[in-house]
Amino acid sequence: MSYFSLGCVRKGPVRSLIAFAMPFFKATAPPFGIESAKNAILCGPPETLMNRTVVPALMVRVAGSNAALVVPSPVILTSTTDPAGSAAAAAFVAGAGEGVAGVAASACAVAGFFSLPQAMALNATSVVSRVNRIANSSSSTIRVDACERVHNIPACFENGSPANSRGRCVFAPSRRHSKPMSDPTVPHIPALELARCLDHGERVQLLDVRAPERVAQARVTFGATLDFRAVPASEMYRLATLEPLRLDPGAPVAVICGHGNSSKQATQFLRQRGFEAYSVAGGMAAWETVYLPRRLSPTPALERVIQIDRVGKGALSYILVSDGDAVVVDPGRHLDVYDALLEESGATAAAVIDTHMHADYLSGARVATARWQVPYFLHPDDARSPYDGVEGRLAYQPLTDGDTVAFGRATLRAVHVPGHTLGSLTLVADESLALTGDFLFVQSVGRPDLGGQRDAWAARLWESLERARSAWPGDLVVLPAHYVGERERRADRSIGARFDVVTATNEAAAIQDPATFRAWVGAHTTAPPDSYRTIKLANLGLATVSEADAEILEFGPNQCAVS
Template sequence: MTVKTITTGELAKKVVNHEETLILDVRNTDEFDDWKIEVGKVKVINEPYFNLLDGIESVEGDLQKDQEVIVVCAKGGSSQMVGELLDEAGYSYVYSLEGGMKAWSEHLEPTKVAGLKGGGSLYQFVRLGKGCLSYFVESEGEAAVIDANRMTDIYEAFVEEKDVQIKHLIDTHLHADHISGGRQLAENVKGTYYLPPKDATDVTFDYTALQEGNDIVVGNTTVQVQPIYSPGHTLGSTSLIIDDQYLLTGDILFIESIGRPDLAGKAEDWVGDLRETLYKRYKELSNDLVVLPAHYSFAEELGKSGEVSARLGDLYQKNSGLQVDDEGEFRKMVTDNLPPQPNAYEKIRHTNMGKANPDEEERREMEIGPNRCAVHG
């Protein structure tokens, strides 16, 4: 018998709706330990596929025959086979995740953050498999996409559904953990691609400078995207204020952590910039701004509707990375708590500079694994 499949979109709906979900991950333990589905109310059991070939006794104590079990592997083949073993053993509601973790890594789940004051809307695209967050601003038939992932077809389908035209593609910084779709999307829709000039000194393509003081208007002056220079994660990192209400912080400030300054080998040089941005530049902004970061790290950061956001003033009360008054202690906290580098981060940076052009399959492989853009105090 062929076991039923569940799509990444169907699983994503369960996650963002905080439904109780049981996943049996049958990848090797080292792959599982490095990266797994751990969002919402998901319980994950890991039992490598080869341990189950001669019988499912090792997982029977963790599973009930009348509960839904979603089996996950790397690409969707092994999970189908394990699902058949469970089905033969009398488990009634077994599903195989279509495309496995490879497909999960690429799924984007759009969530409406809010309507905007002059009309239009702001959406957050949650990449649940990597913790990447991108944004879509639309007003009066025009749209801007910020920190787009490389799966450009998802944004293009979204604008077709909304009947708007993408005019602006913006990267808040040169990304190192995933391949940006901004430049490709700009080519596809004949839009303008923006990048901070201090992050673009080695790029091989033309771009429009994302600079403080140069507003980007979406629609008929209804929504203003106002850049704020905020270095620290990269030298050029630039935040955006949208509609005087929302602060898009890129990889500088997250909900439960802060950005890392070392992905260009500049931790000692850039940690001072990071502190300046977090402890001075952002401090001068309104506490009522809603922070919308470019990544998240923890399941708890997903809100009730699946969005990732927090009031800036609340983060100054709760985020441990914003609580270190002594500059020396801050420097020590950042440099001592750097996580492992993202997978293939140098090649990803070179791809985002236009210096490398890997084929689509290699691009997918380069991005496999979690984001590692944060420092956790």
């Protein structure tokens, strides 16, 4: 039996819908090993039916808008920016009726343009399915380079090894400068280079010359070899001698301020007194934008697992790569970092997932899905304001408990773990990795008070912990979305731990009584930052934030854990 697939042809700035005929096989019951009562549409030759699944669901979304339409159908269809194409898609859906089983968009291999995930889905109720873009040249010949997948995956790195590892770090000479440093006469060190020095175990003397209240709000705490001290620049200039600073004159000194301006003068002051001082280019504002990627151990279906450490906030995001397809989880707003890692990995983004609606940083998910033209997955309980129930203004595809996201040869199984938020998810990969978001950290749990309903959400959090303790194997590796400090790092500098280790050493996860747990949460929960409400509303599309405001709102480490 044959049905049709909608694709899009782009000529100049306009895209138009086209239809492809393709065969598929329908199974009235899922293949062995797929725990789902729903029918699955299975594409490809019969011998591969066990490995190829497409889910009966259809979303028609108009790129560049928040409009979305969901109807019963085998897969998800991303529509077009061409008004005529949008009308055609709407007409197609309206005319489908009961007699049409659905549309398969990018589900089967057709004329070399499409390929299908090869891994068996554990629960075939959701799938990453996207329309590959087919570029059209000025003639009528269709170019395939725009939709070809890259499969030349380099050899995997050792577990936890940082990208572009180098030897001993060297502070930048004066002729090297970044944009925040307009004065080339002041020797400096970029914030990223400072982070790499600390990550490689180099001893760094860091002098923070900001006001005490700013230092208390946020400071550099990264690295076991950090030698930190703080004194306001104005006080330093009044010192008769620099002995109170207890600086080692035989080692370099990095000087940091808010934006890399005051630190230049302080650097010159120290150099005039014999210290090898360097200004941190861009100051704390630049430090907050530093991301360090770490390659974790691969799994049978994932040839690359990249943990991306935003060191200034203690925030973690992930890129999972399988057969050249990548799923990006909990991305920050600085998308150039992810673009570079995808290119380096020889991978193409297939989907973006937020494990929950973030409150401590502005998610890059919505911008990423528009840039990469891929689906954005989110639990529907987190698609509305927790403060007044107003629906968010964002296009997303619901990801609920038991749903499976398939890409390449891999699958991600969603586990609903409400408590930190009502829609919190854990993503289980290959039954060996658990991306727990803000549900469970290495040494704490996600705070349940950010929606203003601490006691009710704490009860949900306890229930989620109970289900995890009863169902998760001890060797499942917990990879959270945040950390508090250096004590949560493994020997390879990555953040994570086996689930049995977490339940044995994590104070909250070790509590066995619900009343004791609720009392512990109440005793350890402090008032959240005022900015968190604004950030959450901005992530929902209910507030607009400028770039300057974003820097202010995100300033400081995360406070998402019960501490």
